Amino acid sequence: MDVYTFLIQLLNGVQYGLLLFLVASGLTLIFGIMGIINLAHGSFYMIGAYMAFSLASLTGNLFVAIVVGVVLSVLLGIVLEWALFSHLYKRDHLEQVLLSYGLILVFEELRSLIAGNDVHGVAVPAVFSGSIPLTDTLSYPVYRLFMSVVCLALAGLLYLLIHRTRLGMMIRAGASNREMVAALGLNINLVYRLVFALGVALAAFAGMLAAPVSSVYPGMGTQVLIICFVVVVIGGIGSIWGALAAALLIGVADTFGKVLVPQAAGVTVYLLMAAILLWRPEGLFKRSG
Amino acid sequence: MGSARGAVNGKAIAIGAALVALLLFPLAGATFYTELVTKVMILAIFALSLDLLVGFTGLVSFGHAAFFGIGAYTLGLMAPKYEAASLWVTLPAALLVAGIAAFVVGLFVVRVKGVYFIMVTLAFAQMFYFVFHDTKFGRGSDGISMNFKPVATIGSYTPFDLANVAHVYFLVLALMVATFVFLRVVLRSPFGRALMGIRSNEHRMRSLGFPVYRYKLASFTLAGTLAGLAGYLSALQFGFVNPELLSWHQSGNVLLMLILGGVGSLFGAVVGAFAFVALAEIFQALTTHWQLLLGAAIILLVIFLPGGLASVAARLKRTLVGEAIDE
Numbered sequence: 001m002d003v004y005t006f007l008i009q010l011l012n013g014v015q016y017g018l019l020l021f022l023v024a025s026g027l028t029l030i031f032g033i034m035g036i037i038n039l040a041h042g043s044f045y046m047i048g049a050y051m052a053f054s055l056a057s058l059t060g061n062l063f064v065a066i067v068v069g070v071v072l073s074v075l076l077g078i079v080l081e082w083a084l085f086s087h088l089y090k091r092d093h094l095e096q097v098l099l100s101y102g103l104i105l106v107f108e109e110l111r112s113l114i115a116g117n118d119v120h121g122v123a124v125p126a127v128f129s130g131s132i133p134l135t136d137t138l139s140y141p142v143y144r145l146f147m148s149v150v151c152l153a154l155a156g157l158l159y160l161l162i163h164r165t166r167l168g169m170m171i172r173a174g175a176s177n178r179e180m181v182a183a184l185g186l187n188i189n190l191v192y193r194l195v196f197a198l199g200v201a202l203a204a205f206a207g208m209l210a211a212p213v214s215s216v217y218p219g220m221g222t223q224v225l226i227i228c229f230v231v232v233v234i235g236g237i238g239s240i241w242g243a244l245a246a247a248l249l250i251g252v253a254d255t256f257g258k259v260l261v262p263q264a265a266g267v268t269v270y271l272l273m274a275a276i277l278l279w280r281p282e283g284l285f286k287r288s289g
Numbered sequence: 290m291g292s293a294r295g296a297v298n299g300k301a302i303a304i305g306a307a308l309v310a311l312l313l314f315p316l317a318g319a320t321f322y323t324e325l326v327t328k329v330m331i332l333a334i335f336a337l338s339l340d341l342l343v344g345f346t347g348l349v350s351f352g353h354a355a356f357f358g359i360g361a362y363t364l365g366l367m368a369p370k371y372e373a374a375s376l377w378v379t380l381p382a383a384l385l386v387a388g389i390a391a392f393v394v395g396l397f398v399v400r401v402k403g404v405y406f407i408m409v410t411l412a413f414a415q416m417f418y419f420v421f422h423d424t425k426f427g428r429g430s431d432g433i434s435m436n437f438k439p440v441a442t443i444g445s446y447t448p449f450d451l452a453n454v455a456h457v458y459f460l461v462l463a464l465m466v467a468t469f470v471f472l473r474v475v476l477r478s479p480f481g482r483a484l485m486g487i488r489s490n491e492h493r494m495r496s497l498g499f500p501v502y503r504y505k506l507a508s509f510t511l512a513g514t515l516a517g518l519a520g521y522l523s524a525l526q527f528g529f530v531n532p533e534l535l536s537w538h539q540s541g542n543v544l545l546m547l548i549l550g551g552v553g554s555l556f557g558a559v560v561g562a563f564a565f566v567a568l569a570e571i572f573q574a575l576t577t578h579w580q581l582l583l584g585a586a587i588i589l590l591v592i593f594l595p596g597g598l599a600s601v602a603a604r605l606k607r608t609l610v611g612e613a614i615d616e
Binding site: 031037039084087088091093094095097098099101102103104105106107108109110112113222226229230232233237263265266267270271273274277278281282283 | 343349351397398400401403404405407408409411412413415416419420422423424537541544545548552578580581583584585586587588590591592595
């Protein structure tokens, strides 16, 4: 592997990892703050990708599609939290798992009814359709760089939101002691609803952003969900920065795994997870207490 | 006292009646329904095995299908191309392989708790799915078709014929009853009591000096082995294995069976398997998009009936008994 191939694979790995972070951060926030395990989180990624596909062909512009899609997914998050997930706060994990399993089945069938079972492509926006030449034969697509930059910017915004705003303060307080926050008179239900909507929007946004690169296909939601579980397990549940580090680790490991040992491509990340479980069963960044 | 004994007798009568019905069922004819009930009883063994983990050890596994699939694939991979495999070789092999797989996975997963356990079991199951789906070893997404049903011949004596639908039915029925009785004995043993202690209060069990990790690992291994039995029987019945046997849908459906029947009851696990298949058959008859209805039914079930069908029965009973007292 020469230095340029290495560089390209590294960039791909980082880009994949950052994308995983967008999905996993919502998953880990929702668990950390609301105590809800949501298997349907991957479905939001799938819904995002299908929205990018249908809205981009309607409006003719991916960016308009993304803006509309984000608004729709925030609404979806609010409705789902209000109608379904708000019933689950006092229930055990088994029931949360089952309800969100039912939700996956509903979303997948609706997807099949509305958009069919074909694989669809989404065009890369014209502005970013070029490639940066590295050598005579190798180049790196601009859109992938754009994706990484957007994901990094979002990670930065998330940092500011959580550490520098009033809402962030409530989120952090809610994560460490829900009852206390409620007892202090803060509207914890509103915080939950916003956090859930934020998680849905992040996952859907990731799906929309990835649509031109990954194409849009049935089963994409579950695939990303299970990888995100690996990310959350490695990073430590409830830890956003753990999720970022773990997502980058998984992104790079998976990308290089596919290049170096193609026979074992599917299992690389799971073996990595197994090794980390032996070393630190609570994840790399589990907060003490 | 009297009412408790009455309840016990009532349950015994229900189980006895169900057993007689199952014994007589194939005599009614209709091969289709004999095969369907065989399939349900295989799922009941699968649900029983998971109940040991979820209902009695307090470990919610979302990856139990892995061991079902491994049991099935053991038969698929061992079956020779031009002759029939022996039941007496392949069945113990399937149990052994599924048991070893569950032990190895258990070494990792029982180290973690609660929601981690759910995610990690799902991830490991997906790893096995990829192993069978993406490698030459598992023959890819098409799976393996077996040319011959296994035979039960010992020397020159053949006690039953595995190509005969009724014979397979009775074999599966016998194994389901055996699994039920076996788990009942296990749960009443000191080992089973310790598992239930871990379910209720792990810290206390640990401070009482119980090696909690080893107990959980034993429970996980046993549950995986029994799931392997169910998977083996499924491969035997259909003569066919593919990676979908290990899919997370399969893991989700078996959890659903437990909820339907009521978690933590062996009888409930069996009832749940029947209820699940009945539900699936009804929805499939209505529309090809039956998973939409199934999904909606699951959501409604969780929100409105947290205790499963068993809670409906209990509530009904309470209402009836309550009325009797009022009179």
